[in-house]
Amino acid sequence: MSATASVGQRLADLHGSLSPAEQANLKLILGLSAGHLVPEQGPGSARGRVAVSEALELLCPYDVADPRGAQYRGRPELLTDELLATLIAEAEEVGETAVPFDEHYLGCGGPVADRVATSRELTSLVRSVVPGAEPTGIASYLFYRDAGQGIIPHIDTDIFSLNVLMMLAHEIPGDPTTSSALYMHYPDGSDERFQLTPGEVVIFLAGTQAHSRTPIVFGERVTILTFGFMPQGAPIGNYRR
Numbered sequence: 001m002s003a004t005a006s007v008g009q010r011l012a013d014l015h016g017s018l019s020p021a022e023q024a025n026l027k028l029i030l031g032l033s034a035g036h037l038v039p040e041q042g043p044g045s046a047r048g049r050v051a052v053s054e055a056l057e058l059l060c061p062y063d064v065a066d067p068r069g070a071q072y073r074g075r076p077e078l079l080t081d082e083l084l085a086t087l088i089a090e091a092e093e094v095g096e097t098a099v100p101f102d103e104h105y106l107g108c109g110g111p112v113a114d115r116v117a118t119s120r121e122l123t124s125l126v127r128s129v130v131p132g133a134e135p136t137g138i139a140s141y142l143f144y145r146d147a148g149q150g151i152i153p154h155i156d157t158d159i160f161s162l163n164v165l166m167m168l169a170h171e172i173p174g175d176p177t178t179s180s181a182l183y184m185h186y187p188d189g190s191d192e193r194f195q196l197t198p199g200e201v202v203i204f205l206a207g208t209q210a211h212s213r214t215p216i217v218f219g220e221r222v223t224i225l226t227f228g229f230m231p232q233g234a235p236i237g238n239y240r241r
């Protein structure tokens with residue numbers, strides 16, 4: 001470890017010297033720090049935000065040109081109108097028994113979502129932008145139903161270190177330009193709004209890239225399906241619920 005290395009590099013070096021359990025704890029601390037540093041706009045937090053972002057990006061287990069932002073955004077060919085309608089119907093069914101979890105309701109996948117999670121079509125879409133990624137087989141439906149529900153800036157655990165986020169439904173009672181949206185937060189303190197329409201998919205490195213969802217208002221509802229992917233050859237135990 002060099003005394004002249006940046007704080008981010010030194011944190012990444014420290015990570016390399018730890019046991020797997022210690023590495024998981026350090027990653028958790030970095031993730032929590034990223035979440036807390038994002039909303040702070042003062043100059044004091046800028047240094048910490050840059051260091052934490054640099055460390056997380058150095059530890060990014062995926063081989064991509066730029067780990068920041070969306071690796072893919074669009075309506076993929078695999079998501080036919082028929083499949084989208086089937087997933088929406090499955091979400092409605094799962095939604096009836098979804099449990100409150102943090103600031104949203106969480107439902108495990110269903111037979112259709114689980115099939116898509118490990119499908120050849122989804123895997124090849126993901127690998128076309130993030131080479132070597134492997135499906136964890138984990139699919140989760142997320143529901144934002146109660147006014148105020150959203151997620152503050154955070155990074156995801158290993159299960160969703162590569163997150164395929166599919167917008168299924170968004171009921172917007174007011175102005176779409178100010179409705180709830182996915183945001184990605186960057187080391188310089190800037191952010192990017194992702195106002196997704198139903199059927200739109202975003203693939204991003206959620207274990208590295210800080211992100212949030214702004215709160216819904218009364219009458220607004222958001223239904224999302226997410227699929228987790230992991231680096232090739234990763235210890236599968238870290239990537240299971």
Ligand SMILES: [Fe+2]
Nearest residue numbers: 155156206211
């Ligand atoms: Fe997340």
